[in-house]
Amino acid sequence: MSARVLMVQGCTSDAGKSAMVAALCRWLHRRGVRVAPFKPQNMALNSAVTADGGEIGRAQAVQAQAAGVAARTDFNPVLLKPNSDTGAQVILHGRAVANMDARAYHDYKRVAREAVLASHARLVGEFDAVIVEGAGSPAEINLRQGDIANMGYAEAVDCPVLLIADIDRGGVFAHLVGTLALLSPSERERVCGFVINRFRGDLALLQPGLDWLERETGKPVLGVLPYLHGLHLEAEDALPRAAAIKAGAALRVAVPALPRISNHNDFDALRAHPQVDLRFVGPGETPPPCDLIVLPGTKSTRADLAWLRTHGWDTAIARHLRYGGKLIGICGGLQMLGRAVHDPLGIEGVPGSSDGLGWLDLDTTLEPHKHLRNVAGGLTLEGAPVTGYEIHCGVSSGPALSAPALHLDDGRSDGARSADGQILATYLHGLFDRPEALAALLRWAGLEEVESIDMHALREGGIDRLADAVEQHLDTGLLAQWLGLPAGAQACVP
Structure with a gap:
C-alpha cells in the first residue's frame, strides 16, 4: 500500500x-x-x-x-x-x-x-x-x-x-x-x-x-x-529577525552577516542562552564592541573575505584582539583566519587566490570533493564533549593545526587554537549545541558562571x-x- x-x-x-x-x-x-x-x-x-x-x-x-x-x-x-x-x-x-x-x-x-x-x-x-x-x-x-x-x-x-x-x-x-x-x-x-x-x-x-x-x-x-x-526551531535559510538587546546579558557576541553566510543555525544556542547577547552585524553597521567575534561558515569564502575587508572587519578584529577579545572561526571562518585561500579550479568562482586575515599559520586549498561527515569528539578546552558535522570542500594545512581545537572520535584532530589562547578555529558545525561544549566555550570567552541550556531539548x-x-x-x-x-x-x- x-x-x-x-x-x-x-x-x-x-x-x-x-x-x-x-x-x-x-x-x-x-x-x-x-x-x-x-x-x-x-x-x-x-x-x-x-x-x-x-x-x-x-x-x-x-x-x-x-x-x-x-x-x-x-x-x-x-x-x-x-x-x-x-x-x-x-x-x-x-x-x-x-x-x-x-x-x-x-x-x-x-x-x-x-x-x-x-x-x-x-x-x-x-x-x-x-x-x-x-x-x-x-x-x-x-x-x-x-x-x-x-x-x-x-x-x-x-x-x-x-x-x-x-x-x-x-x-x-x-x-x-x-x-x-x-x-x-x-x-x-x-x-x-x-x-x-x-x-x-x-x-x-x-x-x-x-x-x-x-x-x-x-x-x-x-x-x-x-x-x-x-x-x-532552526530557520530554513533567512537570518533570524533582530531581537531586542537582552537585559543583563553578561557576554556580547558579534557575528558578521556575510552575504553568503551558511549554517547560521550554528548560533542558535548562543541566541537562546540567557546570558549571551548575540548580534548579526550587517552591511552599513559598525562592528560593535564585544567579548567574542565569530566568523561563520560561508558558501563563497574568497568573496565574503573581500566583503569583510570592505566593511572594516579586518581592522575591527585586530582591535578586538589587541584589547583581549576572543575570536572563533567556523568552517569558512577558519579558512579566512589563515594566510591564504586558494581556488585553482574555480570551485567558488573565478580561479585564483586571496590573502587571508593572517591570524593563524595555515593555508586552505579548495578542492572538488566535498567533505561530508557527522562527527563526535572533545574540545581541547576542558575536554568537553562535542558533536556536529562537517560540510566543506577546503583542505587546510600548516603549523597552526598542530595545536588543534578538537580531538575527534575517528582519530583525527580538527582546527586550531592560537598560542596566546585568544583564537579558536574549527571545521565543525554544531560547535555550541552540546551543553558541555557551550559552557566550556563561554567560560573561555569570559563568562565566569555559566547557566546550562540543552539545545536538543529546546x-x-x-x-x-x-x-x-x-x-x-x-x-x-x-x-x-x-x-x-x-x-x-x-x-x-x-
Whole structure:
C-alpha cells in the first residue's frame, strides 16, 4: 500500500511551510504513523549531513527529527546552494554535481525532476504518510515551466495541497485569494484548504474574514495557528529577525552577516542562552564592541573575505584582539583566519587566490570533493564533549593545526587554537549545541558562571509546541481521515 501524500505550499517565502511540515510530522509520529518529510527542491545555505552520508536542507533534518526518523537524502533530493545572485551549487541526492546559473539550471530541471520522482517513489513505498513542503510560492508564474518544487510536483504525483499564509505580514486574504487566482484550474482544484499562521489577537474579530474566505473560494479554513513566542526551531535559510538587546546579558557576541553566510543555525544556542547577547552585524553597521567575534561558515569564502575587508572587519578584529577579545572561526571562518585561500579550479568562482586575515599559520586549498561527515569528539578546552558535522570542500594545512581545537572520535584532530589562547578555529558545525561544549566555550570567552541550556531539548520542545498547536487549532479530523487515520470528517481529496 502506498503512503498518503499531503503537500504544504505557502503564499510567500517564510509563510511557515517548514514549521507546518514539522508540526504535522510530529503530530502523526505521536499517533504511531510512519511518516516522512519531503521537500522536492530546496534553495538554502543551511544544510545538514544525513545518515547516508549526503547533504540536505537543514529544515528537512529538523522535520526528520519531528518524524522520529534519521535524516536521509531522499527527504530533499534537490538542494540549491546559492553562490552568487544568479548561480548556485546543485546538489542531487546529497552530492554536489555542478555550479549552474539560473538559465543552465532551468535546462537541467528534467534531470532534477527524475531525481525528485525517484525519491518520492521510494518514500511512498516505505512510509504510511509523506508530508511535503513546497518552495517559495506556487504563484511565481515566471518559474512555472518545468516546476518541480510546487504545483508541478503536486500534479505529477496527484496529491492535495494545503495553502498556508502568514497573517503577521498583513494582507493575508489577498495573499490567499491572489495565489488561487494565479493557479491553473486543475491546480486550484488541488488546493483543499487554507491554514492561517502567526495570528495574535482575538479570533472572534478575524472570524468574519474567515467566513468570507470560505464563501469566496469554496474551500475550508482548516484553522488559525497562533503566533508562538520564543519558539526554538532552526530557520530554513533567512537570518533570524533582530531581537531586542537582552537585559543583563553578561557576554556580547558579534557575528558578521556575510552575504553568503551558511549554517547560521550554528548560533542558535548562543541566541537562546540567557546570558549571551548575540548580534548579526550587517552591511552599513559598525562592528560593535564585544567579548567574542565569530566568523561563520560561508558558501563563497574568497568573496565574503573581500566583503569583510570592505566593511572594516579586518581592522575591527585586530582591535578586538589587541584589547583581549576572543575570536572563533567556523568552517569558512577558519579558512579566512589563515594566510591564504586558494581556488585553482574555480570551485567558488573565478580561479585564483586571496590573502587571508593572517591570524593563524595555515593555508586552505579548495578542492572538488566535498567533505561530508557527522562527527563526535572533545574540545581541547576542558575536554568537553562535542558533536556536529562537517560540510566543506577546503583542505587546510600548516603549523597552526598542530595545536588543534578538537580531538575527534575517528582519530583525527580538527582546527586550531592560537598560542596566546585568544583564537579558536574549527571545521565543525554544531560547535555550541552540546551543553558541555557551550559552557566550556563561554567560560573561555569570559563568562565566569555559566547557566546550562540543552539545545536538543529546546528543539524538541519547539517541535512539540508546533504539534500541540496543530492539535488545538486545526481541523485534525479532516486531516486524519485523509491521511488514513480514524476520523469522522470529510476527506480532503484533489
